[in-house]
Amino acid sequence: xxxxxxxxxxxxxxxxxxxxxxxxxxxxxxxxxxxxxxxxxxxxxxxxxxxxxxxxxxxxxxxxxxxxxxxxxxxxxxxxxxxxxxxxxxxxxxxxxxxxxxxxxxxxxx
Amino acid sequence: xxxxxxxxxxxxxxxxxxxxxxxxxxxxxxxxxxxxxxxxxxxxxxxxxxxxxxxxxxxxxxxxxxxxxxxxxxxxxxxxxxxxxxxxxxxxxxxxxxxxxxxxxxxxxxxxxxxxxxxxxxxxxxxxxxxxxxxxxxxxxxxxxxxxxxxxxxxxxxxxxxxxxxxxxxxxxxxxxxxxxxxxxxxxxxxxxxxxxxxxxxxxxxxx
Numbered sequence: 001x002x003x004x005x006x007x008x009x010x011x012x013x014x015x016x017x018x019x020x021x022x023x024x025x026x027x028x029x030x031x032x033x034x035x036x037x038x039x040x041x042x043x044x045x046x047x048x049x050x051x052x053x054x055x056x057x058x059x060x061x062x063x064x065x066x067x068x069x070x071x072x073x074x075x076x077x078x079x080x081x082x083x084x085x086x087x088x089x090x091x092x093x094x095x096x097x098x099x100x101x102x103x104x105x106x107x108x109x110x
Numbered sequence: 111x112x113x114x115x116x117x118x119x120x121x122x123x124x125x126x127x128x129x130x131x132x133x134x135x136x137x138x139x140x141x142x143x144x145x146x147x148x149x150x151x152x153x154x155x156x157x158x159x160x161x162x163x164x165x166x167x168x169x170x171x172x173x174x175x176x177x178x179x180x181x182x183x184x185x186x187x188x189x190x191x192x193x194x195x196x197x198x199x200x201x202x203x204x205x206x207x208x209x210x211x212x213x214x215x216x217x218x219x220x221x222x223x224x225x226x227x228x229x230x231x232x233x234x235x236x237x238x239x240x241x242x243x244x245x246x247x248x249x250x251x252x253x254x255x256x257x258x259x260x261x262x263x264x265x266x267x268x269x270x271x272x273x274x275x276x277x278x279x280x281x282x283x284x285x286x287x288x289x290x291x292x293x294x295x296x297x298x299x300x301x302x303x304x305x306x307x308x309x310x311x312x313x314x315x316x317x318x
Binding site for chain 2: 024027028031034035038041042044045048053056057060061063064067068071072075076085086089090092093094096097098099100101103104105107108109
């Protein structure tokens with residue numbers, strides 16, 4: 001079994017080199033972007049007296065979602081070839097989690 | 111079977127991606143993604159509870175009085191950096207560099223321990239200020255959510271520590287490689303949950 005699967009991997013080697021072994025460059029890019037987004041969120045909170053509350057809240061939540069997507073896509077390899085099932089499970093989980101959050105907040109406060 | 115049997119391969123005989131080389135390895139990674147999907151739901155419900163109850167402080171301190179942004183910022187950068195070092199461990203694995211994997215995983219574990227130390231210090235300070243687990247709906251929701259994440263970090267530290275030890279004993283094989291990969295995924299997920307904790311709990315708590 002193992003050998004057969006390895007053989008199929010070999011045959012698609014040229015495709016794989018593009019998709020998978022891209023080296024650490026993109027990973028460092030994801031790290032730099034994460035650092036930047038984290039810094040932006042903290043800076044936004046420091047300037048909370050200048051900014052409107054609704055804008056501040058949506059801004060930092062947007063930053064968090066953006067950072068989560070960047071890390072999932074680059075660090076957790078969701079962008080890579082052959083990760084469709086992984087995407088389905090993770091998006092499914094995130095969708096149910098978001099539904100639970102909206103439900104709880106709506107249920108208690110409106 | 112004319113080709114090489116990779117289940118006993120060591121060093122140079124390993125395939126380029128040892129974590130994907132066997133069906134068992136690929137199933138392990140796929141199964142782990144199902145687990146991560148379920149974990150998202152679990153943390154989602156804890157976030158939901160926290161968001162619904164965050165203003166119910168009774169006579170305890172409010173969020174704005176409690177949180178120290180400096181500590182949170184340091185914890186955030188520690189965990190973010192540890193996520194990056196676990197990426198470097200996977201990169202070392204793709205070079206079949208067992209010592210490199212152990213080095214970077216070791217650094218990841220040290221960052222994890224530093225994060226836990228900060229969290230313990232933070233919780234001690236909160237209890238001093240009258241923020242107890244059973245103090246109010248808010249305090250219970252806070253400690254359950256943040257503490258659950260801390261428990262995940264602790265579990266990850268122990269798990270990755272054991273993987274480092276097992277790599278010393280068994281080396282990098284198609285059996286141990288999926289474990290390294292899956293532990294890396296777990297660590298990224300724990301960092302990803304923290305992104306939402308520092309935003310939703312700490313930063314939003316400061317905004318009020």
